[in-house]
Amino acid sequence: MNGIGITLRTLHDGERDLEHDLLAAAERHRTEHEFHHVATDVARWSREHATRLAALGREYGLDLPGPREHPTSGALAALREKASQALGRRPETGPVVLHDLRELHLAAVRNSLHWEMLAQAAQATRDRNLLELVSACHPQTLRQMRWTNTMIKVLSPQLLVGA
Amino acid sequence: MDSSTDPIADPWGARTPYAPGTPWPARTDLHLAEGIGEEDVERWVRSASLLHSNGDALDIAVREGRIVGVRGRAVDRVNRGRLGPKDLYGWQANHAPDRLTRPLVRENGRLVETDWDTAMDRIVSRTRTLLDERGPGSVGFYTTGQLFLEEYYTLAVLAHVGVRTNHLDGNTRLCTATAAEALKETFGSDGQPGSYEDIDHADTIALFGHNMAETQTVLWMRVLDRLEGSDPPRLLCVDPRYTPVARRADVHLAPRPGTNVALLNALLHEIIRTGRTDPAFLDAHTVGYGELASRVEECTPKWAAEICDVPAAQIERAAELLGGARRLLSTVLQGVYQSHQASAAAVQVNNLHLIRGMLGRPGCGLLQMNGQPTAENTRECGADGDLPGFRNWQNERHVAELAEIWNVEPDAIPHYGPPTHAMQIYRYAEQGSLGMLWITGTNPAVSLPELARIRSILAQERLFVVVQDLFLTETAQLADVVLPAATWGEKTGTFTNSDRTVHLSEKAVEPPGEARADLDIFLDFAARMDFRDKDGGPLIGWRDPQGAFAAWQRCSAGRPCDYTGLSYDKLRRGSGIQWPCTEDAPEGTARLYTDGITHAHPDACESYGKDMVTGATVTPVEYRSLNPDGKAVIKAAEYLPLHEDTSPRYPLQLITGRTVYHFHTRTKTGRAPELNAAAPDVWAEISPAEAAAQGLADGDLVQVTTPRGALRARLRTTAIRDGVVFVPFHYGYWDTPEGYRPPEGTPGRAANETTITDWDPLSKQPLFKTAAARVTLVARRGTGQGGKADGTGTAGSTA
Numbered sequence: 001m002n003g004i005g006i007t008l009r010t011l012h013d014g015e016r017d018l019e020h021d022l023l024a025a026a027e028r029h030r031t032e033h034e035f036h037h038v039a040t041d042v043a044r045w046s047r048e049h050a051t052r053l054a055a056l057g058r059e060y061g062l063d064l065p066g067p068r069e070h071p072t073s074g075a076l077a078a079l080r081e082k083a084s085q086a087l088g089r090r091p092e093t094g095p096v097v098l099h100d101l102r103e104l105h106l107a108a109v110r111n112s113l114h115w116e117m118l119a120q121a122a123q124a125t126r127d128r129n130l131l132e133l134v135s136a137c138h139p140q141t142l143r144q145m146r147w148t149n150t151m152i153k154v155l156s157p158q159l160l161v162g163a
Numbered sequence: 164m165d166s167s168t169d170p171i172a173d174p175w176g177a178r179t180p181y182a183p184g185t186p187w188p189a190r191t192d193l194h195l196a197e198g199i200g201e202e203d204v205e206r207w208v209r210s211a212s213l214l215h216s217n218g219d220a221l222d223i224a225v226r227e228g229r230i231v232g233v234r235g236r237a238v239d240r241v242n243r244g245r246l247g248p249k250d251l252y253g254w255q256a257n258h259a260p261d262r263l264t265r266p267l268v269r270e271n272g273r274l275v276e277t278d279w280d281t282a283m284d285r286i287v288s289r290t291r292t293l294l295d296e297r298g299p300g301s302v303g304f305y306t307t308g309q310l311f312l313e314e315y316y317t318l319a320v321l322a323h324v325g326v327r328t329n330h331l332d333g334n335t336r337l338c339t340a341t342a343a344e345a346l347k348e349t350f351g352s353d354g355q356p357g358s359y360e361d362i363d364h365a366d367t368i369a370l371f372g373h374n375m376a377e378t379q380t381v382l383w384m385r386v387l388d389r390l391e392g393s394d395p396p397r398l399l400c401v402d403p404r405y406t407p408v409a410r411r412a413d414v415h416l417a418p419r420p421g422t423n424v425a426l427l428n429a430l431l432h433e434i435i436r437t438g439r440t441d442p443a444f445l446d447a448h449t450v451g452y453g454e455l456a457s458r459v460e461e462c463t464p465k466w467a468a469e470i471c472d473v474p475a476a477q478i479e480r481a482a483e484l485l486g487g488a489r490r491l492l493s494t495v496l497q498g499v500y501q502s503h504q505a506s507a508a509a510v511q512v513n514n515l516h517l518i519r520g521m522l523g524r525p526g527c528g529l530l531q532m533n534g535q536p537t538a539e540n541t542r543e544c545g546a547d548g549d550l551p552g553f554r555n556w557q558n559e560r561h562v563a564e565l566a567e568i569w570n571v572e573p574d575a576i577p578h579y580g581p582p583t584h585a586m587q588i589y590r591y592a593e594q595g596s597l598g599m600l601w602i603t604g605t606n607p608a609v610s611l612p613e614l615a616r617i618r619s620i621l622a623q624e625r626l627f628v629v630v631q632d633l634f635l636t637e638t639a640q641l642a643d644v645v646l647p648a649a650t651w652g653e654k655t656g657t658f659t660n661s662d663r664t665v666h667l668s669e670k671a672v673e674p675p676g677e678a679r680a681d682l683d684i685f686l687d688f689a690a691r692m693d694f695r696d697k698d699g700g701p702l703i704g705w706r707d708p709q710g711a712f713a714a715w716q717r718c719s720a721g722r723p724c725d726y727t728g729l730s731y732d733k734l735r736r737g738s739g740i741q742w743p744c745t746e747d748a749p750e751g752t753a754r755l756y757t758d759g760i761t762h763a764h765p766d767a768c769e770s771y772g773k774d775m776v777t778g779a780t781v782t783p784v785e786y787r788s789l790n791p792d793g794k795a796v797i798k799a800a801e802y803l804p805l806h807e808d809t810s811p812r813y814p815l816q817l818i819t820g821r822t823v824y825h826f827h828t829r830t831k832t833g834r835a836p837e838l839n840a841a842a843p844d845v846w847a848e849i850s851p852a853e854a855a856a857q858g859l860a861d862g863d864l865v866q867v868t869t870p871r872g873a874l875r876a877r878l879r880t881t882a883i884r885d886g887v888v889f890v891p892f893h894y895g896y897w898d899t900p901e902g903y904r905p906p907e908g909t910p911g912r913a914a915n916e917t918t919i920t921d922w923d924p925l926s927k928q929p930l931f932k933t934a935a936a937r938v939t940l941v942a943r944r945g946t947g948q949g950g951k952a953d954g955t956g957t958a959g960s961t962a
Contacts (some may be wrong), residue, residue, distance in 0.1 A: 032590070033920045034927075037806050038777050044803075091595035147777035154580045154587075157329070158300050158596055 031088025218660025264676020308535025311656025338534025351763025357528025372498015441520030490526025764793030
């Protein structure tokens, strides 16, 4: 496997993880309604990225699984929801929200850097398929980063000072 | 009003047809109390309607110190003398016997009467303690869309600079936030582009999610008069209900709730495909067209037909109508603003006008409507989660201007983030970092989504709640201090309608008991708190409405909402005047953007914009490189699936809305006998097919259930889309035995028991039109359960 293949795999895994982490954070922060809904929306982008990376990966001889099955909403999910609602009434959980947003932001930055690497490699090798994929997906990764950054900016004064 | 017509049975009255380009004829409507003739009226006092956003000019009839009626003002540009049912009857609430006349404080769990000193001392002492112990972020203000400009501006200064909190917003968040946001996204700044006169000139009128016939009866009279005159305009109506507007439309699209972006993208696709764009306008006045063209390239009518469940041929017909228009007027309201992807959809209507070059000329108007009478003032004065004068919190120069006007240091004005929006203020109260919430003139215990949650937030021991209102509303019953306020007709001030028309509303009678004007209450608080500027002078130097108006004029100078050419005297001499009104435009300004885009320059704009999906803020640097010359910004949006879709358990989509006879939570209209009798109780609407499928019939008592809760209502079958249930949002509990909540163990009647806590990530407007629900039978018609009225009468069934 050459460097492009390694990067494709790393990015594929990164997008797969980010989708999972976004959905898990959305579940954990059900009482932070905007966080919950927008995290669910932008998780869809990572899911699509993982799907498309897996498809392109085949051209590079990679066998990538694509996105995960969605967790079924069972007893565990219901329990998690209850817990999140109880915790949502406690001021000291504020920093947890910021911590999760930070981790999501860093994961998106990591993916963004891998998209950047692939964009450069695609141009160097005149790989149109790869370049097209990067052009379609990378802007959405940047939007995930801007969103987490905005949320941190807006919430920090209250969650760090207000409690 | 013509005595042959009954404004309850026919809210729009007799027609006065007119031809395009000619002035709308006058028709003077009048209603006086029983037994009073015009000759009995001692004084007529100048005002305008405070029960919807249209701004109908009227004079208040006074006899022996009481309001005895109203008469429309024929010279006014907004209504030419006409009044709607709420204008004609709503004033009676002023004299309702249960007005609050003394302050109340909570003692041992109960609200008891007290004097003003005691009540204000409690508020001041709690504010001081919180500021000392926890800082300004622990104090929040939630205001309304029904105070006056002078009061909002005073509140904005008091909150932003006196208390120094970032938490000040209005219930305008529920009605008008998306209008403001859409205008900011496209034109860089808030400010209604069009004018009501555009109705006189348009050859095509498109109403997007706007049941104008019920929300602005007088504006709809104007449309009806055009429709009855020569060369009438063609109408497009987008609404899942078969409204009075839909009945008069040439094309009516009834899309699945929550799919507006898909529908609008398909309409834009067709207009581009058929070559109906205006390349010269696009080139001169816009940036971003390329992105829009590529975004909608795949959005064919066939594609949208699948998502919206509207025939592709109907979408093509609608696009033909829009594409063929020579003078297109569009209006937008809650069907867009309170639905999924609210701002993204409203922005696409702006885009429609930009790509067709339909802006700033007679008949080529864009009206992003307001939902409340003084919502515009909440926006411009910065009492709604913006800075005063449409200033940009990210622009240091704008903040420095405010600091100079208020004579404070710039860092005394919180601007490290956007002012906190209402839903987030309640979230902070829920989470515990907010210790005090001062609510003025609104009733969140009925009007916010997911009421069980809201009641539990307001009832918290750790949250100090102040309510300033006319009556002991549901919310007031949960308060720690209740302040009795004066209202319309009992105080003086100005307010501004949806098309920027400013009216003066003068004091006609004394308020009841010890009730005081909201302005006086704010000034009293400021004096007791002893707020100072940086030189030790009083932060708020004015003492009356005229002083507050003068202070606001200075703050508005040079901004889009410039009031410097107005005065109380000028408004007394004439009638309504549209801002901006300056030395150069002393008679006001009919239309914005008649000569290009004027407020989008990076140095001038109110906002640099937000991401159309996530709401993430665009940075100044990004905006400057995208739009260096300050043109209109064409922003494309992708359609996103609903946040809460239907399922086998919840197979229907719930939308809430209003009836022509009521305003907000019926605090006033429920106390006007004619209006109350016209629509006394809640109902639920579904289509006949939907009812038949479930074995339900008109008049049955049904339960509407969502994952949050349930309500009970009598069923009406109407020509609404299949798969949708509609419930009016006005009804709460103040006139039920429980007072502020549903009966123990039985579902209540407030629509918001069931709505979802979700908001548009850009405008932060709550989404009242996207919950998944089911409707089940409780009792057959005539079995006598579930309240006095069966809710199936003719009244209120105009939908």
